[in-house]
Amino acid sequence: MKTIHLLPQHIPSLPDLALTIGNYDGVHLGHQALIDLLTTTATKEGLASAVMVFEPQPREFFSPDDPPARLSSLAEKTEQLGKLGVDYLLVASFDEAFRALSAEAFMDLLNRLNVRKLVLGDDFRFGQGRVGDASLLQQAGFGVLSLDSINVDGRRVSSSLLRAALAVGDLTTAKQLLGRDYAITGEVVHGDKIGRTLDFPTANVALSRIRPALHGVLAADVIAYRDGKRLAWQTLGVGGVAGLAAGSLFAAANIGLRPAVGGSDWRLEVYLPEFVGNLYGLQLQVVFLHYLHGERHYSSLDELKQGIAQDVKELLVWRAAIG
Template sequence: MKRIHLSLTQPISLPPIALTIGNYDGVHLGHQAMLDVLIQDAKDKHLLTAVMVFEPQPREFFCPDDPPPRLSSLDEKADILAKMGVDYLIVANFDDQFRSLSADAFAELLGKLNVQHLVLGDDFRFGHDRLGDAQFLVDLGLSVANLATVVKDDARISSTLIRQALAKQDLALAARLLGRDYAITGVVEHGDKIGRTLDFATANVALNRPKPAVKGVYGADVFAFKDGKAIDLAILSQSGGVAGVASGSLFGAVNVGTRPSVNGSQHRLEVHLPNYAADLYGLTLKVVFRTFLHGEKKYESLDALKQGIAQDVTDLLAWRAAQDKDAV
């Protein structure tokens, strides 16, 4: 899949494409249904496929001081879309210039991108003040397919519903709506290394989003990648770590939040791998959330924080051991 960063002044000339447009946050089952139609329609019409997304997402642009939680980073979206067989990912920079486009100007932009067919949701709107819709495009002579809302368990599948499930720590519901377990993927970066002073070294995983959709302490399966290829974390350490629930993973204790005990302010995702020691900097880790332990706590001292982390690790390892017993 080719990723294109859209320029309003110099739109890139593409081969004839079938296009769908949206945030695609999470690329959930509703999105996947849309993509299935896109791919089939493109095949029938002898077109290539493209998805247009926005960076930042519009609500992040309008509310920078209090953005909504985001389910997936741009790279995570791109990975899922590529695996589904999409040919082009068009990334539109959502700024004052883009948001000010009239419906006519947006339709003209679609023409410059060589859009021959569109697959849109039933609530799709575009242009300044959201005056454009599917019928507007049909009236201009464009081929448009509208997809009805996808429903599961009597509820409309949406990114908002998944955010709400994760906020309630309902990982099972989120997984049903996504079609997969919820995960965050990012590169291991250097942090402030406080975990080492507490005897619980952590990998600081880049979130690549203003605000994550999960918060608290979790047990997770952790997978590692280098240059896009999976690697075995266990062979990087003599101690080997604790096997995760899923094959090929290690089990980790994960904290997502602002770390109030050390006066943190930025959102962080930190992973501690029990019985494990290795240099993970620069690797990409995929953290698959398996169980929620408790919300983020503020401890009164570093000693209290250390004791709290130790108890969290003990409790999560007990949960992990119970999974093996239940599987027998």
């Protein structure tokens, strides 16, 4: 899949496209159904398949101080969409100029991108004031296919429903909506190194989002990558507890603001029991398996250390029970 960042002054030369448009936050089962229809239609009609997404996501642009929780970074979306066989990912910069595009101007952009067919969800709207819809696109000469909502257990699959499940640590529902375990992937960066002083050194994994959808203390499988290539843990250090997935290590993960140490920014920190090694600069995929509890406040570092020790103990007991 080729990723193209759209610039108003430079429209790339593209083949005739079948296109779908949206945030695709999470790339859940509803999104996957749209992509399946997109790629099937593109193959049938001799078109290339493309997905247009927005960065930042529109609600992040309109409410930067209080955005909705983000399910997936652009890199995570790119990985998932690539797995689904999409030919092009078009990343539109959602700024004041893009927001102000009229429905007619947006359709002109689609024509300049050689869009011939559109595959859309049943609630798709476009243009300033959200006045454009599938009917307007058809009147303008675009071929349009609409897909009804996908339901799981009688509930419409949506990014909002997925956020609500993750907000309360409901990983079972999240997996049903995604068709896979929920995961976050990011580079290991330098943090405050407080964990070392507590005898629980952690890897600080970059979140690449303003606010995560999941928070608390959790069990996770962790997989390591460098430049997109999966790495064997034995080449990175020694020890570690085997994860549930082949080639992964088990971890105690914490996502939160770290009130016990006066934190003010969201962090994802993972502790790999019994592992010793240098992980800086690597990408870690943290696959969440079990929710233990929400983030807690401790009145001292000693209490925090005791709390971490208890969390790790309980998570290892859970891991042993799984087998």
